[in-house]
Amino acid sequence: MKTRVIVNPMANKGNCGKRWPQIRAELENHLGPLAADDIVMTRARNHGTVLAREAVTAGYRRLISVGGDGTFSEILNGVIADDRLIVPGLVLAQLPGGTSNEFSRSFGQNSLADASRAVASGTTREIDVFRAEARGYAGDQVTRYGFLLAIVGAAATISWRAQRVPLLKRLGPVSYVLMTAFTSLTYTPRAYRIRVDDEAEQTLPMWALLLCSFDGAGEGLMLAPGADPGDCKLDLIMVGDMGRWESLTKIVPRLGDGSYIAHPKVTRRHATRITIDSDQMVQADVDGESIGQLPMSVALLPLRVTVAVNRSAPEAGR
Template identity: 80%
Template sequence: MKTRIIVNPMANKGGCGKRWPQIRAGLEKHLGPIDDDDITMTRAPNHATKLAREAVDAGCRRLISVGGDGTFSEMMNGVISDDRLIAPDLVLAQLPAGTSNELCRSFGQLSLGEACKAIAMGHTRDVDVFRADAKGYGGGQVTRYGFVLAIVGAAATISWRAQRVPLLKRLGPISYVLMTAFTSLTYNPRNYRIRIDDEAEQSLPMWSLMLCSFDGAGEGLMLAPGADPGDRKLDLILVGDIGHWETLTRIVPKLGDGSYLAHPKVSRRHASRISIDSDTMVRADVDGESIGQLPMSVTMLPFHLKVAAVNRQ
């Protein structure tokens, strides 16, 4: 299978680039010698999207992302057009070299050796893909394909704040801890208009809304325990009208094990389509990237990605 390796040297605060020789050696141990022409390095945000499209056009049918979930998401967006895969026989893979490696964590292959073994063995898992359409910060529509989660409200504000300040971004996961505490004490719930699947529109006050395909997200977060990334459904979690102190003491500390879901103002259900709007400015985020603001619609697409995974059955 013709393979292209897309490396984000800036992933994990530049740690991916420093570890690349070690990562390459581990990959060659399982796949054999790798030609330099089969390796491409990203040079800017969203460059992996362009590199992935070029790789498929060149006949590659296995693409390996070396970085975190953001790099994998960028690569994935390069192989989808008009809600379809540009080549139906594609296999995608992730080598865990970023701050967050949810795909590898969920499949039990967080070590370099396990991830390389998954690629070499040729086994795959089906992973859902969703489409998110939102209002971009420039005013036009933004479309983004996602595989981990789409979030709005306080959760999206935390992500945006943690990434927009260079000093904070260099702190990695610590920046999210700091911004989570700050946002918990300053962010007020907004009123939303929500339509879930074919149900009637609801008006609800909420602190945050999360659509999860995997059970975890980010560093050490367990947002939707037991979520199945291949069941063609999103786990919709609504965090309701909760005050600042209650959020800081009863929601945030329990995000690591998912026990926040037991709070009476938090609800969870499945959905395949959802539209969200508000009369106030509310940020929207897909797979860790702030894509814009409401209104946003999210739709599960009718196909699966084939992703390299160790067969544990």
């Protein structure tokens, strides 16, 4: 299978670029020598989307993402148009090189050796894909395809702040810990208008709303324990009307093992479509990247994407 490797050298605070010779050696150990034309580097945010589309146009049918979940998401958006794969028979893969490598973690491919073996083995499975539409910060409509999660509310604010404060961004995972504590002490729940599938619209006060396909996200978070990325359903988790101290002491410390789900103000269910809006400005985030603000709609697509794995079922827990 004609293979292109798309490398994000800035992933994990630039460590991915520094480790690229080691990553390449491990991949070639399992896949064989790579030609110079089979490797491209991203140069800016969303450049992975452009490179993925160019690769498919050039006849490549296996795309290997070297970076984190954000890089994988960019590549995913490069191979889908109008809710369809731009060509059939594509296989996507991830070599973990980012701060967050939830894709690799979920399939037991945390090491470069395991991830490289997954690419070379030919074993694949299908994962779900969703379409998210939101209002961009410039007032335009933004469409983004996602595979991991879509979040709004406090969770999206934490992600946005942690990525955009230069000093914090250099701290990597620590930035999320610091910004989570700060946001919990300052964030006030909003009133949301929510419609799930074909049900009647509800107005609910919430601290955060999460739509998860995988069970984890970020660095060490277990947001939807037991979620299956290929079950044709999204796990909808609504964190209700939380006071600041309550969110800091009862929710935040339990995000690592998923036990926050047991809190009486947290609800969990399955959904395939959701629309959400608010009279206040609320940020919207897909796969760890802020795409804009409410209103946002999320719909699971009938489309599924084939990915390279070492086994067909996701890892249970961590």
